[in-house]
Amino acid sequence: MGSQAKLLRSFTRVEPQTLSFVIFAGCFLISMALLAGSAGSLVSLPSLSSWLSAHTTPPVSGAQENPGPQHPHPGKPILEYLLLSNHRRAHPDLGGRWGLSSPSSKPEIKQLNLLKRGTMNIVVPRPFCLRWDLTISEDGTDTNEEPQRKPLCDTSDRRADICDMEGDVRVRATSSSVFFVTSSDRNASELQQSWRIKPHPRKGDHAALSRLTELSVGYSSTHQEDVPKCDVKSSVPAIIFATGGYMGNFFHETTDLVVPLYITSHKFDGEVQFLISDMLPWWIAKYELLLKKLSRYEIIDFNRDPLVRCYPRVIVGITFHKDMSIDPARSGGVTMFDFGRFIRSAYSLERETAIVLGEKQEEKKKKKPRLVIIARKSTRKFSNVDEIARMAEWQGFEPVIAEIKKNQSLGEFARVVNSCDAMMGVHGAGLTNLIFLPTNAVVIQVVPLGGLETYCWSDYGVPALEMKMRYLQYSISVTESSLVDRYGITDPAITNPQAILAQKDGWRNWTSIYFFNQDVRLDVSRFSSILVHARQLLHR
8 A cells, every 4th residue: 555655646747738648648549449459359559557657756665577467466556447347247358368457336437457568459448548546456456546534423233323432522412412523624614514313222112212311413613602611621431321211120231231331331341431311220229239330430310510521532312232231243252151250249249150060069968059030929820839838849959039129239139149040930030130140050031921932032032151151941831821710721811822913902901911910820730840951051
C-alpha cells in the first residue's frame, strides 16, 4: 500500500497541461488501434506505460523489466486500464490470456493490469480509455475509495439496538440525549442522522418497554453553538442500559440484563461506568455484588443526573445473543462457562466442581451428593415434595428443599445452591439458580403438561450444558398433572395442548392453563430412574 500511495502522489504532481496531453494521447492511440482491426482481432499496441513514464516519470521503485504479459501481483505499483463495456461478463480472451482482474462492484467495468514496461497483444471488444488514479486490492475492489464510516447505531438485531461511539461523546441525561461530537469533515447528511433507542434487550416487546425512557443518539458538530459543555470528564468508557421490563422474575432478570450486561462489559475488566436508565433501586441492591465485579465506578442514576458527562467511548444498550446463553463467535470466545466462573467469583462461592463419587476419600467420609429441590410455592409447584425428598434420600442423595425467602439475599441463596451437586425443579424461574451450581453438577428439569419440551430444553437444557453441567429432562405423564382433576382425562386441554394454541387468544389461554394453573405430583416410582441416572453421572 505504501508504494501504491507513492505512485498516486506522483501523478497528482503532474502539471495539468501534461496530464491533459497524456489522456488525449492515450485515447488517440486506442482509437487508432480500433480503426486498424475488426472486433475480436489482435491489435498490437506500443508500451503505453513506458511512454507515460517518459512524460510523467512516476517514482516507481523496485519495478523489474518484463517484456512479456503476465498477471501482476495485486498490491504492486501498477497502471490500470479500464475496459468500458456494455457486456455484463468479462471477455473470455481478456480474462484467460491477459490477466483481467476480478470485476469491480460495477459489472460493466473490467480491469486489466499492465506492467510498467513491454508490449502486449490484447483483444479489444469495446473502446477503452486510460485511468491511473486507481489501484486494485486482492479482492478486486478500488482501494482508493474513501472507506464508509460505520453508523453510530446498529438496529439490525431483532432483540437489541446498540450504539457504540468512540471519540468525544457527551451525555446529557436531562434531555435523554447522547451526542457524538465530530469535526466538519463529515457531510451534512451524516450530521443529520439520529436514532431513538430504548437501551433494553426486549426490542419489539411493547409490554416490556412501554414505560422505559427513549434516548436520542446523534451527531453534533464542534462548530455548533448548542453542543453541551462537559461538567464531568471521564477517562473510562460508559455503558447506558435500562432496568424495567420483566424485572421481578429471576429468569428475566438474568437472561434480559445480567447475561447481556456481562457480554457487553466484561472486556473492560472493571474500567467502565454504568449509567442506568429507569433504575430500580431494589434491582441495584439485589445485584450489587455483580455490578461491583463488572465496574469499579459509581453507578449513575441516569434519569436523576443533572450533569453533562463526557466519555471517550459510550455504548448505549447491551448485547443479547439468546436466552440464558452466549454465542462465543459474537463474544470474542467468551462462553457461558466463563459466565459461571464469573458468577462464582462475584459471590465468593467456594465450590468450583461437584462431587465425584467413587473416590476413596469420599467413600471414607461416606459423603452423599446433595440434591437441591426447588420448591415453588405458587404455580407449577410439587404437591408431594416430602415424598420426593424421601425417594431422593433412598437413592443416595442428601435432599435440600429450598426456595429463596422474601428477606434472603441472593448471595445467601447462591451459597446454598453452590453447596449442592444436583438440582431438580419444575420448569420455571427457580431453575435459573443453576448459575450458582459448581461445574459438573447435574440439572434435572421436570417438564409439566402442555408440550413444553422445546421451551424447557432451550431455556435451561442448553445453558446447563454450555456451563459444563450434566442435564436430564423428565416429562410428566398425564396422571402427574393437576389439570386432570380440573378438566378430566379426555378434555382437549389434556389430550391436545396444541389445539388450545390454535384457538382465539390461544397464547393467553395456553399460558393460563399450563403455566399458571398447573401443579405437579410426581410418580416417585417412575421418577426414581432419573435419580439413579443422576447419581451415575456424578461418578464420571
